[in-house]
Amino acid sequence: MQVVKVDIDTAAPLNPEASILIIYTGGTVGMVFDEKEKHLVPFNFSQIVDHVPELRQFNYLLTVLSIEPALDSSNVSVQDWLMLARLIGENYEKYDGFVVLHGTDTMAYSASALSYLLENLQKPVVFTGAQVPIGRIRTDARENLITALQIAATKKDGKSVVPEVCIYFRNLLLRGNRSKKVESSHFDAFKSGNYPPLAETGIDIEYSYEHILLHPQQPFKVHHTLNDKVAILKLFPGITPQVVQSILQAPGLQGLVLETFGSGNAPTKDWFLDLLREAVYRGILILNVSQCDEGRVDQGRYETSKHLLNMGVVGGADISTEAAISKLMYVLAQEGLSHPERVELLQQDLRGEITL
Template identity: 55%
Template sequence: MKYKIVNINDTGVRSVLIIYTGGTFGMIQDASGSLAPFNFGKVVDRVPELRQLDIKLTVISFPKPIDSSNIGIQDWKDMSYIIEENYAQYDAFVILHGTDTMAYSASMLSYMLEGLNKPIIFTGAQMPIGSIRSDARENLIAALEIASAHNNGNPIISEVCVYFNYLLLRGSRSQKLRSSTFAAFESENYPVLAEAGIEIEFNYAALKPHDENAQLNVINNLDANVTILKIFPGITEHSVKSILSDPQIKGVVLESFGSGNTMNFDWFIDCLIKAIEGGKIILNVSQCIGGEVEQGRYETSKKLNEIGVLSGGDITTEAAVTKMMFLLGSVEDVNEVKKKLTYSLAGEMDMMEE
């Protein structure tokens, strides 16, 4: 794949590589009034403030901008490849990405970039950069400032994050909750990492500690044979069976009610048992935005423990789906996959690390 590379600022103490994948951020209106991608190498024409930052800036663009609704495994591999190839040359990376699937991408890269000790900041916009009221400029400038922030020579951020609307969130904890306001993202089960006001206030207690001896190891063996089973009142046996009986599916994220509860109908439990006996891994996550799965707390979830459904604790659906893809692709032993699903790999869940 041929990437477009443009240097937009050659002076500065820190160096940041901006990776432009596509999304609303880089759209402008064409002659007909329709939104179309523009040459992102000329971003400084739209955001002249970039020249005022004391940061060496380079933009690398995907050959063809991707609508984030079309993001998939190969795109995650491409992002990780760019980071791996340029890791020694730059102090930090900012990834411009469509908002719809940003939480999925941020979660996946959190797993793929093992040993990361530099900032990877995802950001984007709800309104195109060509719009007068666009949030693109503020999001980009603040993301760059955060990415280049350092303390005693070390970066303050050493993990994958999402920056949006004045808030910095852990990537593997983020979720897009709104489509009609600038406050699109939240992290209900983990504190905000930083807040950009007049000054950028970092929540040091919530940050991943910097490890200057860590060595980046990119793991890009992923398996897409994962699905979501979201239960709801009135769901039929036929619907559940059609999902759980698919021979290609290896992992199922079960979106349950409240703190991990499901219906305890015999046919439903039997479907789960047959799927597990057939080799499928089932991970229980809550449909609620905040809170966590507590299997066994109520009678309706007690049976799930007994039959081998795994508890996802307070993990998000986005982090759960990508974690399954990551582990099923990179870990051969099924029992090891199950074990790793229940503890934190990249700060995605509030459970003991191995």
């Protein structure tokens, strides 16, 4: 894998409004139809202005870092998240904002992970992509890219308006670690069920300042490690002891996202409770997350969740699964913490991912 740098020719004079770094990882947004091969292939980003001529009108300095070969987002790994964090960290002082072009299928996972890795962020990191390739006539890539760049460049009183990792798609700007892909066939692909949009776009970009994270007072810091010894267990009626046991007793497992019913409810059968209790006893950090797109876990509200609370399962409040899995990775990667300290950190609102 290599990173190729491309400078984009825009209308920016010697004193541009902003300098933006675009990081292209792959995905539909950067695909064109190859007439010879008869399938979609990644296009050369040095030719981006041919597909989005509006870029020439920007009074921005635009630079592209293109990951080669391009990644299908289904293949994105923890190492790719760490690479993105490193690239942003290395270029943090050179640019006013960042736009990450990414496949939609795992965009919410990647945006969530970056939110934890980039601590005390004071500049926008805007993820965007497309449902239709940029080479197609009815593509949504152009509008998504253009607006993402505008958001990344926008300042108020000399400071970035959106100092956080977010996703722009269709006409909504969403907090990255509150987002979820909900559509595979329509342009409005992302939703944030438990948190309002940071901005909505129409004729103008209308920012909801009260929902945007405040500028941090501490210096920016990049974290370079995540612990991938984690798993997700989604409960379903009829789940067997063998299935649960195979996950909880996976070699090296240190953390588990437990996707429960409703407000955090789970079976009360003896075999299930025994397996969970034994996992907690072994020090596995278990985070209870609701399968619902909206609402929150309230352990102890019903008898079917009280037993989880009593045995030491951590309630995830209104966190999404996408944000929970990388939060577990982040918490487990923090060195020198005891199990109770990790539980305490897991329950904190670190980057706006939960409502306390």
